[in-house]
Amino acid sequence: MSKVLSTFKYALPTLLCVLLVMFNVMPFSLNPYYRMPIPFVLSIIFYYAVFHPAVLNVICVFFIGVFADTLMSTPFGLQTFFYVLIFFIANLNRRYFLTLNFADFWMSYALVCGGVLLLMYLFFMLISLSIPPFLPIIFQYSVLVLTYPVMAWVCGWLNLKIGRP
Amino acid sequence: MENKFFRLKKLKAQVKLFAPVLFLIIALGLIGIGVSKNPYMVRIKNKTADAIMPVVHVIGAPVRWGKSAIGGVRDILTVYSQNKQLREENQLLIGWKNTALKLAADKKELEKALNYVPSKEVSYLTARIMADTGGTFARTLIVQAGSENGLKKGAVAVFPEGMLGRIVEVGTSVSRLLELTDYTSRIPVMVGKERFLCILTGDNTDYPKLISIPEGAEISVGDRVITSGHAGVFPSGIAIGTVISVDGEIAVQPYVNAKTNEFVRLVDFGLDDTLIKEETCECPADE
Numbered sequence: 443m444s445k446v447l448s449t450f451k452y453a454l455p456t457l458l459c460v461l462l463v464m465f466n467v468m469p470f471s472l473n474p475y476y477r478m479p480i481p482f483v484l485s486i487i488f489y490y491a492v493f494h495p496a497v498l499n500v501i502c503v504f505f506i507g508v509f510a511d512t513l514m515s516t517p518f519g520l521q522t523f524f525y526v527l528i529f530f531i532a533n534l535n536r537r538y539f540l541t542l543n544f545a546d547f548w549m550s551y552a553l554v555c556g557g558v559l560l561l562m563y564l565f566f567m568l569i570s571l572s573i574p575p576f577l578p579i580i581f582q583y584s585v586l587v588l589t590y591p592v593m594a595w596v597c598g599w600l601n602l603k604i605g606r607p
Numbered sequence: 608m609e610n611k612f613f614r615l616k617k618l619k620a621q622v623k624l625f626a627p628v629l630f631l632i633i634a635l636g637l638i639g640i641g642v643s644k645n646p647y648m649v650r651i652k653n654k655t656a657d658a659i660m661p662v663v664h665v666i667g668a669p670v671r672w673g674k675s676a677i678g679g680v681r682d683i684l685t686v687y688s689q690n691k692q693l694r695e696e697n698q699l700l701i702g703w704k705n706t707a708l709k710l711a712a713d714k715k716e717l718e719k720a721l722n723y724v725p726s727k728e729v730s731y732l733t734a735r736i737m738a739d740t741g742g743t744f745a746r747t748l749i750v751q752a753g754s755e756n757g758l759k760k761g762a763v764a765v766f767p768e769g770m771l772g773r774i775v776e777v778g779t780s781v782s783r784l785l786e787l788t789d790y791t792s793r794i795p796v797m798v799g800k801e802r803f804l805c806i807l808t809g810d811n812t813d814y815p816k817l818i819s820i821p822e823g824a825e826i827s828v829g830d831r832v833i834t835s836g837h838a839g840v841f842p843s844g845i846a847i848g849t850v851i852s853v854d855g856e857i858a859v860q861p862y863v864n865a866k867t868n869e870f871v872r873l874v875d876f877g878l879d880d881t882l883i884k885e886e887t888c889e890c891p892a893d894e
Contacts (some may be wrong), residue, residue, distance in 0.1 A: 461666070464659070467738040468667040469748070469869075504630045504696045511637070512655040515740045515747035515783065518641025518648055523634035530627035566744050569642055572790045574811045578743040 449603050455498040456492050456506065458600070459483045463510045478578045480585050481521075484528055484558065485593040488551055490531035492539045494601055504527045517569055522603070524562050527545050528554060544594075552587045649669060653778035655840070656749055660737050660781045664751075730754055731874040736865065737781060746789035746811055748772075748865055752873060753780045761840065762873040769846035769862035770834070787847065787863060788815050795837035796847060799830035807832065807847065807859060815855040826850055832859050842876050 466479030483506065490498035507522030514521065532539065532553050539547060563579050640648055682689070694792040717723075734752035741747045752758045754777050764771040764784050772792065776783040787791055792809035798817065803824040805817045820826065836843025848861040 462665055464663050466742075467663060467740050467749070468670060469736050469739040469865075472837065479739075500627045500630050504634070507634065508637070509655075512652050513659060513738075513740060515745035516742065517638060518638030518652075519634050519639070519770070520641070520744070522637055523631065526627055526630045526634055530631060533627065534624075552616070563743075569638065570744070570790060572810065574744055574790065582743065 446572045452497045453477060454600055454604060455486060455494075455597070459486055459498070459502075460508045460509060462486070463506065463513060467513055478582060479514075480582055480589075482586070482589070482593060483525065484555060485551070485586060485590055487525055487529050488532045488554065489594055489597040490601075491529045492536045492547075493597070495529075495533055495536070495605070497604060498571075500526060500529055500533075517566070520562065520566065520569075521564075524558055527561075528558050531558075544591075547592055548587075548594075551590055555586055556583055559586075649776060653776055653781075653783075656738075656740075656781050656783070657753070657778045660749060660751070663738055683687055689869070729845045729876050730757070731872055732758065733870055733872050734758075734782075735870055736784075736868065739865070740783070741786070741789070741811075744790075744811065746772075746786040746792075746809060746865075747775075748784045748786065748871075749781050750774075750784050750871055750873065751781055753778045755779055755780050758782055758873060759875055760876045763841055763845065764871045765845065765874055766868065766872065769848065770841070771861075771863045771865060771868075773840070774873060779790045786815060787861060794847070796831050796832050796842065797835045797843070798824075798826050798850065801825075801836075804835055804837070813864070814851065814858040815848075815862060817859060820857065826853055826857055828853055 462482050466481070487503055487506075491503075503525050504522060507525035509545060510521040510525070511518045535550075539550060539574065542550065559579055559582060563574070563576065609739070618751070624812040640669040675882065688730040718725075732752055734756075735747050737751045738749040740749055741749075750764075758774060758777055760774055760777050762774040764773060770787065772784050772786040772789070774782050775785040786809070787794055787807065788809040788811065790809050790811050792807075792815070794807040795808045796805055797803065798805055801824070803821055803826060804819075805824075806819040807815050808818050809815045817826070817832075828850055832850065833845045834843055834845040846862055848859040850857060851860040
């Protein structure tokens, strides 16, 4: 029983991401002007790729992306690619990120997240041969960066509960 | 022994480093499959939506209740002004009712005189909007009706005010609805009193644009946009919206907004259209 509980404990970040993906498709919007989901999953992946990559590893991130792609109507594979990309960037630089204080870490997140969202926008333009509106991306980015301390606090709290595997 | 241990550790570190690269390559492959619109991928997406949507519906229940409670309070606060507005509308509608009855009688007489063959009966069903699976890069919804309810690909989503979009993928219990604001949506339309034939194209904003405008066509702000019925995807005359801007691109404000609606009416006009035939040919039949 305790083994099952501990396995469940380690699956919590993945479950949180799955829940957030499902939350994103609910028919209501946080923004009255643009209908768009906020990909909070990016914040969680970034946090865990740095602080606890063993519980939210690249395989979990990949399947969360596939799940999001299956549910959403964006071109298949697009979200999977960018979820894995943010994991890759964060995990590759984790030794450096671990030395930073929170303000610098937050700035680093803002930089990486901005790059990933911009790349996603350009990638979509390329594969759809259309120019989607850019303002929603700015709104998504602002919300993701401004809410990062809250997301980091939640992830940190969850991380404490999980402990080391 | 120690050497072997270090070699294993090194190998593990290399696998850790290259695993994300491998998954990035696989994801790129998935994008390739997605862009090619593989019918099996579409089927997998439909099956997943069928399985997941009941869970999404349950998770979203508190938010729906909250929204409904806020709506209820708002209704109570505005009951006086709503009542006044409804009385005025009722007076206006009584006049329209008499006109409609007269026109219906005239139509019947004319049909009889011309020995008119009536068009096919339309069938419809009303479904709940379960999920908004669009966002910045798409404008689609998932509705709670599927093949088990007799819904077919190509059914048109309409409201009393006008059209919202059409069904593009049908699952067993849920289906995907493509809004007319999606970047892949192209609808043949007629604009204004002169009935200029154009194409309405979505661009993932709330205001789709008119393209393929005939030379010399004078389109002005306030012109009404309706379906033309060309290509046989939609019957002619379904209201879409009004032209709101003619500077540079011609933008249209649709009458219907998915944000404000919880239920949608899906009408099967029984059109034997080329688009539906084409789409059906690409996908193997669902066993």
